[in-house]
Amino acid sequence: MEINAKAAAQLRITEEEFELIKVKLGRTPNFTELCAFSGMWSEHCSYKNSIKWLKTLPRDGEKMLVKAGEENAGLMDIGDGFGVVFKIESHNHPSAIEPFQGAATGVGGINRDIFTMGARPIASLNSLRFGNLQDAKTQHLLAGVVHGIGHYGNCFGVPTVGGEIYFEKCYHTNPLVNAMSVGIVKNGETVSATAEGKGNPVFFVGSATGKDGIGGASFASAEITKDSAEDLPAVQVGDPFQEKKLLEACLEVIQTGAVVGMQDMGAAGIICSTAEMSAKGNAGMIIHLDKVPTRQQGMKAWELLLSESQERMLLVVKKGSEQEVLAVFEKWDLPCSDIGEVTDDGLLHFYMNGVEEALIPANELVLGGGAPQYEREYVKPAYLQKNESFNLDHIALPSNIRKITEQLIAIPNIASKHWVYEQYDSMVGAGNTNTNAPSDAAIVIAKPTNKALALTTDCNSRYVFADPYKGAMIAVAEAARNIVCSGGQPLGVTNCLNFGNPYDPEVYYQFVQAVKGMGEACRYFDTPVTGGNVSFYNQSPEGPVYPTPTIGMVGLLETVDDKMTMDFKNVGDAIFLIGHQKNDIGSSEYLHKIIGEEFSPCPYFNLQEEFNMQQLILKLIKSKLIVSAHDLSDGGLMISLMESAFNRSLGFEVSQAINNIREDAFWFGEAQGRVMVSVDRAALDAFNSFMNNQDVPFLLLGNVIEKNVVVNNAHWGAVSVWEGLYRNAISDILKDAVLTE
Numbered sequence: 001m002e003i004n005a006k007a008a009a010q011l012r013i014t015e016e017e018f019e020l021i022k023v024k025l026g027r028t029p030n031f032t033e034l035c036a037f038s039g040m041w042s043e044h045c046s047y048k049n050s051i052k053w054l055k056t057l058p059r060d061g062e063k064m065l066v067k068a069g070e071e072n073a074g075l076m077d078i079g080d081g082f083g084v085v086f087k088i089e090s091h092n093h094p095s096a097i098e099p100f101q102g103a104a105t106g107v108g109g110i111n112r113d114i115f116t117m118g119a120r121p122i123a124s125l126n127s128l129r130f131g132n133l134q135d136a137k138t139q140h141l142l143a144g145v146v147h148g149i150g151h152y153g154n155c156f157g158v159p160t161v162g163g164e165i166y167f168e169k170c171y172h173t174n175p176l177v178n179a180m181s182v183g184i185v186k187n188g189e190t191v192s193a194t195a196e197g198k199g200n201p202v203f204f205v206g207s208a209t210g211k212d213g214i215g216g217a218s219f220a221s222a223e224i225t226k227d228s229a230e231d232l233p234a235v236q237v238g239d240p241f242q243e244k245k246l247l248e249a250c251l252e253v254i255q256t257g258a259v260v261g262m263q264d265m266g267a268a269g270i271i272c273s274t275a276e277m278s279a280k281g282n283a284g285m286i287i288h289l290d291k292v293p294t295r296q297q298g299m300k301a302w303e304l305l306l307s308e309s310q311e312r313m314l315l316v317v318k319k320g321s322e323q324e325v326l327a328v329f330e331k332w333d334l335p336c337s338d339i340g341e342v343t344d345d346g347l348l349h350f351y352m353n354g355v356e357e358a359l360i361p362a363n364e365l366v367l368g369g370g371a372p373q374y375e376r377e378y379v380k381p382a383y384l385q386k387n388e389s390f391n392l393d394h395i396a397l398p399s400n401i402r403k404i405t406e407q408l409i410a411i412p413n414i415a416s417k418h419w420v421y422e423q424y425d426s427m428v429g430a431g432n433t434n435t436n437a438p439s440d441a442a443i444v445i446a447k448p449t450n451k452a453l454a455l456t457t458d459c460n461s462r463y464v465f466a467d468p469y470k471g472a473m474i475a476v477a478e479a480a481r482n483i484v485c486s487g488g489q490p491l492g493v494t495n496c497l498n499f500g501n502p503y504d505p506e507v508y509y510q511f512v513q514a515v516k517g518m519g520e521a522c523r524y525f526d527t528p529v530t531g532g533n534v535s536f537y538n539q540s541p542e543g544p545v546y547p548t549p550t551i552g553m554v555g556l557l558e559t560v561d562d563k564m565t566m567d568f569k570n571v572g573d574a575i576f577l578i579g580h581q582k583n584d585i586g587s588s589e590y591l592h593k594i595i596g597e598e599f600s601p602c603p604y605f606n607l608q609e610e611f612n613m614q615q616l617i618l619k620l621i622k623s624k625l626i627v628s629a630h631d632l633s634d635g636g637l638m639i640s641l642m643e644s645a646f647n648r649s650l651g652f653e654v655s656q657a658i659n660n661i662r663e664d665a666f667w668f669g670e671a672q673g674r675v676m677v678s679v680d681r682a683a684l685d686a687f688n689s690f691m692n693n694q695d696v697p698f699l700l701l702g703n704v705i706e707k708n709v710v711v712n713n714a715h716w717g718a719v720s721v722w723e724g725l726y727r728n729a730i731s732d733i734l735k736d737a738v739l740t741e
Contacts, residue, residue, distance in 0.1 A: 003028050011038035017372060024364045032350070032358045035302040036365065039268035040275060043536050046371040049502040050534040053375075053515045061528035063491060065187070072113040072193055072263065073181075074530020076492050078556055080449045081187050085119035088127075088180035088457065088496045088552040090535035095177040099144025103177050104152040105238040108310050110181040111158060112264035115247045116313060118191045118254050119183030122431055123444045124153050126163040126179050127457040127496070127550045131172030133412045133733055138167070141175050142420075142734075149179070150423040155240035156247075160424035161432045162442035164457055167412045173540035178496040178533075180457055180552040184446055191254055193263035195274075195316045195342050196281035200260055202274075202340040203322075205329050206246050206312035208293040209270075212237045214306050242311045242334075249332040250313060256328065258321035265312040271305040271365070273314040274348055278362035279369050284347040287340040289357070301350060301357035316342055376502050378509035386599035387466050392585065395595060398664045402716055404594055405638050406725060408668065411593050414635045415729035437565045438647055439486035440631055445560055452563065454488030454555035460634065461546035466587045467602035468513035472549050474602065474672055476521035477610045478633060479553035484614045485629040485675055487564040487621050488555030490525055495532035495551055500544025502536045510547040511536075518549055524607055527553065564621045566630035567647035572681050573627060573704040575652060577637065579613045579674030580606070580697055583661045589635050590668035604671035609696075613673050616696050625687045626677040636668040637701075640676050645709070646723045653710040654702035678704060 008018040011034060021037050022028055029037065043049060059068035065075040065083050073087035091106025107124065114121045126149060131138040153160050158181070195202070253259055261281065263273045270292070274285050289304045299307075317325050322338060329336035343349075348365075350358040364370030398404055408414060426432050431445040433452065441456040458479040464471030480490045495518065500507040522529055532552075538545045557563060568575075585591045586601040620626045630644050641652055656666050665671075679687045691698050702710075709716040716722075 003031060003034060008034060011035060012042065013038055017041060020372065024361070024370055030358065032302040032305065033360055035306055036271045036358060036360055039271055039306050040365040041371050044267050045272060046367050047534055048372050049374050049376055049536065050511070051367060051373050053512055054534070056515065057519045057529040058523045059528055061492065061526065064528055064530065068529060069531050072116050074492060074494055075117065075190065076530065076554070078446060078449070078451055080451065082446065082449055083185050083187055084446065084453060084554055085114050085117050085183040085185055086180065086494055086552065086554050087113050087531055088178055088494045088550065089533040090496050090498060091177045091179065092174065092498065092535055092538055095145055096174055099141045100148040101237055103145040103148030105310050106177055106179045107149055107152040108238045108240065108243050109266050110179045111156060111243065112266070114181045114183035115250055116191070116193065116262050116264045117185065118189050118251065119185035120251060121158045121181050121183040122447070123182045123442065123455055124158050124160045124180065125442065125455055125457045125552065126160070127176070127459065128163065128165040129171040129176035129461070129545070129548060130167050132169050133167045133730065135172065138172065139734060145175065145177055146420050146423050152238055152240045154425040156244050157428050159426045159428045159432050160421070161426055161444055162455055162457065165417055165420060166461065168462070168546060170543070170545045173542065174538045174545055176498050176538065176545065176548055178457070178498070178550050180494065182453065182455055182554065189254065191259055191262045193277055194261040194281040195277035195283045195285060197260055197342055198344045200319050200342045201317050201322055201338050202285055202287065202342060203315040203317055203325060203336060204292050204312065204339045205315055205336045206334060207239065207242050207309060208295040208335055209299070209304060209307050209309045209312070210295045211299065211303060211307060212309055214303055214308070238310045245332045245334055246311050246313065249329050249334055253325055253328040256321070256324050258318050258324050260316040260318055262313055262315050265314060267308065269305060269307045270314070275362045275365040277314065277316065278348060279366045282346065284343040284345045284362055285340055286343055286349045287351065289350055289352045291337050291339040293335040293337055301352045305350065376508045377505045378512050379505040380509055381506035383599065387601050390586070390600040395585070397662060401663055401667055402711070402714070404590065404668065407594055408590060408635050409639065409642060409722065409726045410729035411589055412730055412733070413589055414639055416727045417730065418727060419731045419734060433560060433563060438567060439563060439565050440482040441486040441488065441555065443486055443557065443560065443563050450559055452557040452560040454483045454486045454557060456482040457550055457552050458482060459548055459550045461548040462587050462592060463602050464514055464549060465546045466600060468510040468547055469517035470602045470605055472514035472517035473521040473607060474605050475549055475551045476518055476525065476527070477605070477607070477672060478631070479551040480525045480527065481614060481631045481675065483553055483555030484617050485564060485566070485631050487562040488557050489618070490527045490553060490555045493522055493527045493529045493551055493553050495529060495549060497532070497534045498538050498545065498548040498550065499536055500539040504544065507544050514547055514549045521607060524611055562621065564629050566628055566644055568644050568650045568652065568678050568704045569627045569648070570680065571650065571704055571706055573678040574681065574684055575654060575701045575703060576677050576679060577674060577699045577701055578616065578677060578696060580609055580671070581658055581661060581666065581674070581699065582669065582671040583665045584671045585665050585669045588668060588670040590664060603669070606673060610673040613675065613696050616694055617675055620677065623690070625679065625683050625690060627680050628678040630676050632674040632676060633670065636670050637676065638667040642722055642726065644676065645719050646726065649707055649719055651705045651708040651719045652702060653705045655712050657699040657701055
């Protein structure tokens with residue numbers, strides 16, 4: 001075909017970018033080269049519309065062992081000679097088209113990011129968004145995604161220990177599937193995604209290459225439309241058992257000392273791994289594509305370059321150590337082929353049966369090199385005026401808070417997600433401590449050390465919709481709050497920034513403000529952003545999804561004995577609310593789902609107050625002055641009370657402690673910076689004495705009692721009845737649905 005701007009446009013390369021490619025090459029590219037630029041300059045690989053703002057995030061910290069974005073995942077020191085490796089990424093578009101394989105391969109891909117650095121994955125989390133749960137399409141997508149996550153993770157042998165899931169109509173066409181993986185590595189045994197050493201051989205290892213996933217990076221850089229199903233071949237097909245073998249083989253081959261560098265073949269496949277490894281090492285490569293193992297005959301050079309077939313790695317090996325490497329992969333019955341060598345000319349030479357199909361300077365393809373960088377126009381969205389003009393006085397006072405609680409506890413955003421998480425293996429590896437003792441964050445033993453990790457994913461996207469700057473700050477603060485309430489010290493952040501079309505000025509405003517808010521909060525909590533993922537074009541003909549900057553956070557417990565759980569412990573324990581109580585119902589589940597108000601401001605949030613409160617909670621835990629801690633978030637105080645009661649089937653007797661605050665704001669408001677704790681009667685004097693010397697307000701709400709709920713002296717019935725409403729809400733909706741992969 002003739003190579004011109006029209007041909008480039010079919011590969012989602014703009015006319016401006018096509019002219020830039022010609023300048024960089026000093027000639028017109030051939031079709032294979034154009035395909036390489038299409039994949040590498042896609043939004044998914046180059047971050048061309050986001051990188052300038054991402055660079056404003058805090059990226060340094062004393063516990064960071066690699067620079068942010070320098071490797072496939074973040075790496076932070078946890079002491080005792082070990083590091084934690086972690087990252088979160090999206091697989092949104094593939095999951096919208098083929099939910100089972102889309103979600104499954106998202107899990108596979110993020111785990112490869114962990115073990116390609118030499119770390120063994122020990123835990124998985126996820127953050128999911130879908131449309132209205134009553135809708136048949138949502139039920140189909142939910143079933144497929146959950147089955148895909150469970151199938152891959154369970155077979156691969158890494159426990160799914162935590163996550164979050166929300167249902168909002170804006171995600172109807174374009175669900176969000178964000179997957180996070182966490183691993184442990186011994187310091188000094190990490191492997192870099194770098195190519196260096198002229199003459200060192202380049203090995204392809206793992207599954208054979210097929211035509212599945214071709215153009216996946218470009219597919220992820222476009223909006224979902226009614227025609228997107230035609231892009232189904234762009235969705236990869238995963239094999240978790242093959243990945244398990246690949247994990248063990250890669251960790252074993254690292255121990256031989258023969259590996260110079262290693263990178264998984266994720267987005268954009270071979271072209272991405274060869275380009276990024278070469279550019280990082282100021283090297284080049286000669287690659288013979290006909291030596292790549294394939295499972296389909298007659299694959300062309302451009303197909304081999306762009307295929308995103310799963311369970312594959314690219315290794316640079318020390319010359320002379322070839323047989324040692326081959327022996328390891330032969331042992332694990334995995335394809336392993338010598339497909340080329342490292343050069344020192346900075347060029348990527350791709351050959352097919354002796355014919356040079358492409359010649360491209362590696363640095364010109366990659367982020368931070370020749371890939372273009374843009375800063376798009378942005379304007380404040382018009383809808384924000386509606387949020388700002390909200391008047392609380394126009395909302396009628398509730399007439400029956402018990403009835404509202406019955407409705408609220410059964411809303412899918414609040415109700416138990418056991419239908420989802422019971423499909424995941426949370427116990428494999430015996431490191432998850434939350435099975436019978438729930439905390440606000442997942443607590444996982446960091447074997448082989450005696451330490452534990454606190455892990456969470458958080459983002460209330462309705463808050464970010466209400467105020468992108470403040471909402472993103474809240475996402476960071478809530479993640480830190482969950483870590484702290486579990487007894488951990490927040491360490492660092494990985495993020496997955498899910499937004500609509502960056503060429504829409506109102507969407508780009510949401511993105512810019514969210515990055516600014518996230519950066520400020522991360523600096524305050526001293527949680528550097530170690531890396532992550534930007535996912536734009538989460539948009540359908542009906543409009544963009546809520547701006548959803550998902551925060552994955554890791555915290556550290558020096559010993560698992562420091563763990564704090566959220567459940568009430570004993571009859572007679574006193575229940576306190578710590579933090580600033582406000583006359584606020586902004587963007588709450590109560591206001592949004594029960595009252596039906598779509599536009600309202602973000603809940604109250606003050607960064608300094610939040611930080612002070614969290615530091616106080618850590619002191620209370622260390623001093624053994626409290627026996628439970630649970631943050632207030634979706635649904636407010638009443639939902640936190642219920643959730644703390646369920647695990648041991650203990651009840652509570654509480655009363656509204658402040659009379660000049662609206663009843664709905666007191667029980668259902670979601671003002672930030674608040675934690676509910678329970679105190680053993682024997683420690684009550686010491687607790688009060690300690691709290692009276694702090695600057696953080698606290699309120700006595702009531703007491704833990706036997707098996708019943710009493711609110712403002714009114715008997716609301718048995719805790720077991722409330723737990724039934726909470727536990728069965730989602731499964732009751734889905735019981736008559738036809739659920740298929």
